[in-house]
Structure formats: structure tokens, C-alpha cells
Amino acid sequence: MTAPLLLAALALIYNPADWLHYPAMNRVRGIAAATNRLYVAVPAGVYIFSRHGNEHLTTVTAADGLTGAVRYCAYNPARNELLIITETALYAYHEDPPRLRLLDPPFTRVHSVGISPGAAWLETDKGLYRRGRPGEDLVPESNLPLEADWYGARDTLTARDFPQLTPYFITDDQLITHDLGAARLDPRSRRLYVAARDYGLLVYNLTSGLPERHLRYGPPPGRVRRLTSFPQDGSLWFLADDHSLIITADNQWRYARTRVADIILPPDLRRLAGVRELIARAGLRLNAVIGDSHRFLAATDEGLYIYDTTGTELRLGTGDLRPLALALAGPDTLLIGTDAGLLTLTGDSLRPTPDPFDRSGFGIYAIAVADDGTRWYGAFGGILRHTPDGEWEHIIPPGFDLGRPVRALAAADSILFIPHDRGITAWNLRTNAWEEIGLREGLPASEVTALYADDRHLWIAGPGMVSRFDHARGLPR
Secondary structure, three states: OEEEOOOEEEOOOOOHHHEEEEEOOOOOOEEEEOOOEEEEEEOOEEEEEEOOOOOEEEEEOHHHOOOOOEEEEEEEOOOOEEEEEEOOOEEEEEOOOOEEEEOOOOOOOEEEEEEEOOEEEEEEOOEEEEEOOOOOOOEEEOOOOOOOEEEEOOOOOEHHHOHHHOOOEEEOOOOOEEEEEEEEEEOOOOEEEEEEOOOEEEEEEOOOOEEEEEEOOOOOOOOOOEEEEEOOOOEEEEEOOOEEEEEOOOOOEEEEEOOOOOOOOOHHHOOOHHHHHHHHOOOOOEEEEEEEOOEEEEEEOOEEEEEEOOOOEEEEOOOOOOEEEEEEOOOOEEEEEEOOEEEEEEOOEEEEOOOOOOOHHHOOOEEEEOOOOOEEEEEEOEEEEEOOOOOEEEEEOOOOOOOOEOOOOEEEOOEEEEEEOOEEEEEEOOOOEEEEEOHHHOOOOOOOOEEEEOOOEEEEEEOOEEEEEEHHHHOOO
16 A cells, blocks of 8 residues: 555744754864863864863754855953854854854955954954944944954864974874864863864863864764764764764764775774774675674675674675665664565575565665664655564655665654755654744755664764754654
8 A cells, every 4th residue: 555644744843952963074264262162163063061070062064044155253251152154144043042143244244353351353255344332233343453352264273283282183093184274272171172183172281282172063074974873882873985973872973984994983893803804895885784782784785794703704695686774673783775675584594575566676775673673774765664563564755766766765753754955854753743943843855865863863974964863752652
């Protein structure tokens, strides 16, 4: 049976407290600090960290109303505001309560911002303006302040101004070098913040002369094609074309190239040297990974590889079928989505699992298993539902493009999450109600490439962005 998804639609209201956004930090464009905050500008937003401990608190992005790529930012203590300068606009952000205000200045472009104790000085294409305390909105001025901390074009401080940072690059865990660039000195805390290209931000302690924190967030380079978790160690994996990201249970973000011997394994599976050899094979692409307490499984263009905890490798041939998606449906059952059908591995037995209407024959691109045991499959033009009692149904989500495959699915706490070209549909399987999660509801961009959900959070990967949505709090039940 093929059925459109006719459900009750509910209105979801954007609440910044339900979201955390992690734009790519490969290009840091500006660094600023307030009494208890650190601000890091990247093209897709501004990270806000606690200044002591560098805990990530929130990120101002397009979800909050930013338009255009961020150029830099500067904190104006006279108004307790963060000035955010993008390619197209000037904004003032206030944190308590969180609100972003688009300013309407008499100029088009801000070249530099100078911060003095009583005002922010804006050097623009129409001259110099001072933004002082409330009531002093953008007053024209003739002379630059005698003393100011500058951001933007006049901010020329770099790592090369600090000889102790020689040779002006860092080497990551995979022996890849990253050049050091823009720097920001904070004399009050004796900290030096330095941007590293294609890496993130380094925090140096000037008393010891050593880096004390590496701030690295955001997706791995390339298009994230798959998200999966490893329950045995609580890690979350993001697989891109040539890179991977692993977020550990203690929120450490670890990046690696997904080829050669560069993949990072969960701690109790690091003996699996065979996986390293597998990924080193020329032209091999890792499409999906999954694991439990006694095995690690990798789907590649060559077939399925299974490793036990001793590192013993078993290659499971899939003929002409290319494995694309993996899901565990019990302690001894593995579901394998391929480009031309569905396979089920039970024990040592591999068998095709066709649906009565042969919808799966066009490819299974994503798999999710709900709490009640129902299996959901991403196919062309919709999704397939396979209930525990053996019934199959082809469902067309509202407004879905029938010519496109569903390449990502996630299920948790009786909610099925389905991406589409405008964002995500959240289908409550208990109440048969659905919510749209798009730009107005807090998603920074409409394109979604991968999903993962647990009982509280929905993790979302898109171009240049990773987002985490607290669906347990943000969605009605």
C-alpha cells in the first residue's frame, strides 16, 4: 500500500534554549572578549563561550536572524552589547534575555570597530561614527579615539607578533600541520587566543607559555553522509567523504581523516587493527559504521566488513549490491540497506528481505528502528514501514519530492524524524501529529544530510553546520 502522510500539523515556536549550533571553525574571522564571555566569529555565526573554563554556551546564527557571512564581531561595554558585522548588515546582540537586533545605520559597510571604555567607534564607508551609551546612536565624529582596541581591518595582530609561538603552526594528532593566524591578547586573564587554519582556536596561558585549551567544534570537512552512535562507549560518529568526527561521552570533539590509518576507534575497540588496514585500501569509501559490545561493522563500496574484539576480520560479500546503511534490530540481527534492496544478517545467515511491493528494490538509503520494534526505511519518494507483525506500508511525507531518496532517518521516544528540502518533519507516532522543523523553528539551514536521535537530543548535520535540538523539551508529546 502507498499512502500519503495525512497528519495533524502543530506549530513549533523557536526557543534558543532548545538548540545548540556548531558551525565550522576552519576559518576564524574574529575574536573578542567581555568580562565573562569569549566570542569567536566564523563565517556562519558567532560562538559564545564562558571566559573562564571556555564552556560553549550558545552560538548566534542564521536561526537567530543573521544574514550574510559574518566578517567579525566586537563587544561594546558601553551598551553591554555584541556588535556583529556581516557581509550585508550590522547587528547588536544582547544576551540576557537573548535577542538580536538589526541596526539601520547611515552607512553600508563597517571597515573597523574600535572599543574604548565609553563607546564603540565605527570606521565606515561614510566616515567615522561613535556608538556610546543608550541615547547616543551612531553620532558622526571627525577624529579617531586616542586609545581603542580595534577589530576588523585595523586589527592586525597575528601569531607572528608572539615569538614564543614559533614556528607558527601546530601539528594535530594525525601529524597534519595547521598555520596559526589571527590572535587576540587578553591582558586581564593573561590569555592569548590564536586561530589555527582548518582547526579551530587555541587558548594559551601566558604565565606558563603553553596552550591550555583547544576549541574545536563543527562538522568535519566535506558532506556528512551518516551519523551513528556506539552505545558501549557513548560516542557519536559523523562520517563525511574523507573525514570523520567523533564526539565522546565527555564531549571531546575528535577529528580524523576517514582514510588510511587515520580513523579513531572507540576505546574498547582500538585493537581492531584490521579496520585501519581496511580504510587504507585505495578507493575505499566508508558508507556506514555500527557496533555493539562484541563486534564492529563497516559498510563500504566493496561490501560489509565485520570485526570481533580480537580484530579478526570477516568480509561479507554482497554481490553487486553496495551497502549504504546499517542498523541493529536486536542482539543478533543486522539490517543492511543497499543501492538495490534490503539484506538481513541473522547470525551467519545473510538473506534478501523484499517488501511485497518491491519498493525496496529501488534502494534503501537510511534505516531507523523505533522503540516498538517497527523498522523504517528511507527509499525513493518516501519511507517504508515494516511492523513487528510483518506488515509493510509505503508512506509519502507531506510535500516530499517523489524523485528523491530519503537518505536520513532517526527514531527515538516514538518520534520519527524525516528530512526534506525545507528542513525536517517530526512525526509523533503515538498521536499521529507532525511538526515542521525549519528555518523559522531554529534550523540554521534547510539542507539536512544526516540525523541521529536519542531519547533527548536530535543531532543534525548539514553543509558547514552541526546542530543539536532538545526534542524532549522542544516538541509536544
